[in-house]
Amino acid sequence: MSITIKDEAGIAGMRKACHIASVVLDEIAPHIHPGITTLEIDRLSAESMARHGVRSATIGYQPPGYPPYPGHVCTSVNHVVCHGIPADKPLKKGDMVNVDVTVITQDGWYGDNSRMFEIGEVSIAAKRLNALTFESMWLGIDQVKPGARLGDIGHAIQKFIEGHGLSVVREFCGHGIGQNFHEDPQVLHYGRPGTGTELVPGMTFTIEPMVNIGRRDIKEMPDGWTIVTKDRSLSAQWEHTVLVTPTGYEVLTLSAGSPPIPAFVQGMPHELPA
Numbered sequence: 001m002s003i004t005i006k007d008e009a010g011i012a013g014m015r016k017a018c019h020i021a022s023v024v025l026d027e028i029a030p031h032i033h034p035g036i037t038t039l040e041i042d043r044l045s046a047e048s049m050a051r052h053g054v055r056s057a058t059i060g061y062q063p064p065g066y067p068p069y070p071g072h073v074c075t076s077v078n079h080v081v082c083h084g085i086p087a088d089k090p091l092k093k094g095d096m097v098n099v100d101v102t103v104i105t106q107d108g109w110y111g112d113n114s115r116m117f118e119i120g121e122v123s124i125a126a127k128r129l130n131a132l133t134f135e136s137m138w139l140g141i142d143q144v145k146p147g148a149r150l151g152d153i154g155h156a157i158q159k160f161i162e163g164h165g166l167s168v169v170r171e172f173c174g175h176g177i178g179q180n181f182h183e184d185p186q187v188l189h190y191g192r193p194g195t196g197t198e199l200v201p202g203m204t205f206t207i208e209p210m211v212n213i214g215r216r217d218i219k220e221m222p223d224g225w226t227i228v229t230k231d232r233s234l235s236a237q238w239e240h241t242v243l244v245t246p247t248g249y250e251v252l253t254l255s256a257g258s259p260p261i262p263a264f265v266q267g268m269p270h271e272l273p274a
Contacts, residue, residue: 003176003184005202005219010109011180011243014204017111017242018019018252019052019273023049025115026257032117034093036041038075041099042086046111049103053118057102057110067224074100074114081169081210081218081227081235084125085187096130098237108179110194112206114239114258125213129166133211133236134261136160138209142267144242144249154191156208162179167216169235177241208239261262 008012026039027048030114049056049072056072069085076084076098077091084098091097100114114128139160140153174187185197188207214233221228229235243250248267261270 003166003197003203003211004178005200006178006179006204006236006243007085007202010202011202012106013107013109014061014178014241014243015252016107017105017109018113019219019255020032020049020052020054020105020218021101021111021241022253022255022258023052024101025113026255028099029117029257031116031213032091032097032099032115032119034120035090036090037090038077038084038086039088041075041097042071042073043065045099052103054103054105054111057104057112058100061181066204069225075234076100076226076237078234079232081229082172082224082237085223085225091119092151093228094122094126095119096126096236097166097235100239101239102181109180110177112177112181112239112241112254113226114208114263116236116238119127120141127212129211129234129236131207132161132166133260134238135264136189136209136211137238137240138260138262138265140209141240141242142265144244144267146199146201146244146261148245149194150185150187150199151191152193153207154188155193155195156209158190161209161211165219167212167214169210169212169216169218171218172210174208174239176205177210178204199244201244203244204241206239206241208217208237210237226246
């Protein structure tokens with residue numbers, strides 16, 4: 001699949017899909033506290049999507065070699081790296097959960113983002129992992145501009161994360177997105193600066209680093225979807241969908257409830273949209 005360059009109509013479609021995907025996370029956030037199950041998070045997410053006239057991209061999603069994915073969202077708890085399946089086990093104080101929301105609008109545009117949620121008071125190590133993963137995503141985003149290369153994004157993330165004694169998962173990456181869930185290019189969260197595909201205006205893709213406290217090695221669980229750290233160490237992930245603009249970038253998955261943009265970010269205003 002080749003890289004799709006979005007025209008003005010496509011950019012408008014992506015803005016709508018991505019904003020709604022972020023609003024879904026805004027709407028479920030007040031409910032995520034000790035005692036809630038990830039199955040309840042899934043139900044709340046589905047209800048929010050229905051209110052906004054969109055549907056889940058994940059439920060029934062079945063790439064070659066995989067079983068159909070059973071959830072409206074992915075819910076990855078503690079040592080689960082990604083693709084955690086919603087379940088009926090209550091979350092407890094000290095847990096961390098990533099909720100990954102991808103929606104499809106009636107016009108067929110996809111919006112994809114994820115956030116970490118700390119359940120009650122978490123350990124200092126968990127809080128540090130969460131904060132550094134969030135910062136690494138924004139460091140990657142801030143490399144985006146016409147003429148930059150994908151390797152610049154990966155290098156910025158890898159250098160920052162490994163410099164703090166953490167590890168970057170390599171088997172999963174960001175991806176192009178538009179009227180398909182996964183398009184070219186693949187956006188690696190490690191790499192060498194000045195290498196890889198050159199960025200041009202109209203490209204849309206996700207930046208979604210998965211970062212482990214322990215080693216970067218992972219394994220797949222028997223359900224065919226859930227990915228965990230091999231050493232069972234904590235893992236965190238944050239994700240935004242980004243548009244390359246003529247002058248830099250626009251983060252499409254922002255809304256009123258998005259976490260504040262870090263002070264070091266230079267490529268965009270720090271005010272969040274309504």
